[in-house]
Amino acid sequence: MIDDRELEVLINEVFEYYGFDFGGYSRASLKRRVDRLYQMDGFRSFPELLSKVRADPDYFSRIIEEITVNVTEMYRDPLFYKFLRNEIIPILATKPFIRLWHAGCSTGEEVYSMAIMLKEANLLQKSLIYATDVNGEVLNVARSGVFPLRLMKQYSENYMASGGKKDFSQYYTANYGFAKFGEDLSNKMVFSQHNLVSDSSFNEFDLVMCRNVLIYFDKELQERALELFDNSLGKLGYLALGTKETIKYSSIYGKYEQLNKEKIWKKIK
Amino acid sequence: MEENQIIENCKVLIIGGSAGSLDLLVKLLPLIQNISFAMVIVLHRKSGEDSTLEELIAIKAKIPVKAVEDKTQLLPGYVYIAPADYHLLFEKNHQLSLDTSEKINYSRPSIDVAFESAADAYGNTLVAILLSGANADGTEGLKAVKKAGGIIAVQNPETAEMPFMPQNAISNLTPDFILDMDGLLDFIKSINS
Numbered sequence: 001m002i003d004d005r006e007l008e009v010l011i012n013e014v015f016e017y018y019g020f021d022f023g024g025y026s027r028a029s030l031k032r033r034v035d036r037l038y039q040m041d042g043f044r045s046f047p048e049l050l051s052k053v054r055a056d057p058d059y060f061s062r063i064i065e066e067i068t069v070n071v072t073e074m075y076r077d078p079l080f081y082k083f084l085r086n087e088i089i090p091i092l093a094t095k096p097f098i099r100l101w102h103a104g105c106s107t108g109e110e111v112y113s114m115a116i117m118l119k120e121a122n123l124l125q126k127s128l129i130y131a132t133d134v135n136g137e138v139l140n141v142a143r144s145g146v147f148p149l150r151l152m153k154q155y156s157e158n159y160m161a162s163g164g165k166k167d168f169s170q171y172y173t174a175n176y177g178f179a180k181f182g183e184d185l186s187n188k189m190v191f192s193q194h195n196l197v198s199d200s201s202f203n204e205f206d207l208v209m210c211r212n213v214l215i216y217f218d219k220e221l222q223e224r225a226l227e228l229f230d231n232s233l234g235k236l237g238y239l240a241l242g243t244k245e246t247i248k249y250s251s252i253y254g255k256y257e258q259l260n261k262e263k264i265w266k267k268i269k
Numbered sequence: 270m271e272e273n274q275i276i277e278n279c280k281v282l283i284i285g286g287s288a289g290s291l292d293l294l295v296k297l298l299p300l301i302q303n304i305s306f307a308m309v310i311v312l313h314r315k316s317g318e319d320s321t322l323e324e325l326i327a328i329k330a331k332i333p334v335k336a337v338e339d340k341t342q343l344l345p346g347y348v349y350i351a352p353a354d355y356h357l358l359f360e361k362n363h364q365l366s367l368d369t370s371e372k373i374n375y376s377r378p379s380i381d382v383a384f385e386s387a388a389d390a391y392g393n394t395l396v397a398i399l400l401s402g403a404n405a406d407g408t409e410g411l412k413a414v415k416k417a418g419g420i421i422a423v424q425n426p427e428t429a430e431m432p433f434m435p436q437n438a439i440s441n442l443t444p445d446f447i448l449d450m451d452g453l454l455d456f457i458k459s460i461n462s
Contacts, residue, residue: 004361026358026360026366027360027361028358028359028360028361028366028368028386028389028390029358029366029368029370031389032358032368032370032382032386033370069368069369069370071369071370071371212369214339215339215355215366215367215368215369216368218340218360219340219364222340242339242369243352244337244338244339244352244355244367245338245339246338246339249340
């Protein structure tokens, strides 16, 4: 187990050597993740971990990959997706072109979920989904659209619970324990690395989704990210967060109206 | 079992449980009021978005229940319930954080994760209780609470609907208290008074 002081030393060293700033990350979670890495990689002392970080840029990549949480699923929180499907997508449909940003998309399961819903609404052709994550490794998985076949039963149930009416298996090809999703879906996605801590807005969107990412940030960094989303949304654009995340404590709160109990806000000012 | 140990500087009481715990809590909570610490309940629950558990506990408890969202401020005098499908973590500035990382002991929320994090944040001002359950979750967490100087109590397995969880704890560590339902009630009432 590393202690609080060691954690701060590690944060400073990673910033100094690689310019990557974990300073605004929630300490309780960050500490657990570092401890987990420390045990997985069999370090015997904190200085040993520290020298590894300093000497080995590949190990820094491993830190980013292992410390950021990449647990996700298709149609995670089906009722949230049902609301998107029934209430938001019909409004997006009136636009000549639909731009979406999925920030912190991890391995992309939720991006494919969205693309399938747009396809079913006959809107995929005029849509473009920008999907970003701080972790380059997970983006490679997302780009490939290949996920373990054993998860498809659960995903298919989620899909149906979100109001999906088709046979979910039509969206992928099963092969050797993997499910590969169609390129008609991935062709409408643009994947790129983006860090909510240090990068800025890069376009204007109709919908920004960022689910279960802000929970890893402290309130100050949450504020930065929310301002960044605000700068990336046009008037009447939508912001969607995770089921336990809120903009209530943020300066952007007054410009938004929450749509229902799902965590979706409409920019009204 | 220990003699009458006085607990007087408790900031947080954390209660972990699985199968069989809810029935017990539903009987206990109507009998407890005016607590001078925050009470945090971590139960294994079905993943899903409904707030049935919160509503049930809010109906039964005399103490007001606060819904937990990310970075909810922990205040004395309230009950907090760990939401489904997130691990519950404790920040040193008295905020609760949520985390969707891998399940631990097939569980999210995991009692071990919540107890360990609470132990790290609250040290000897933490009291932890482990209730009925059919899973080994909670034992490692209790060890962490003890190590950080907190007080640990376990439901007497003979009185638990599912004895495995408290029995597993007792087999692997020495709790400060092993209590039945009435004992648990007296124990909670005795904290800080």
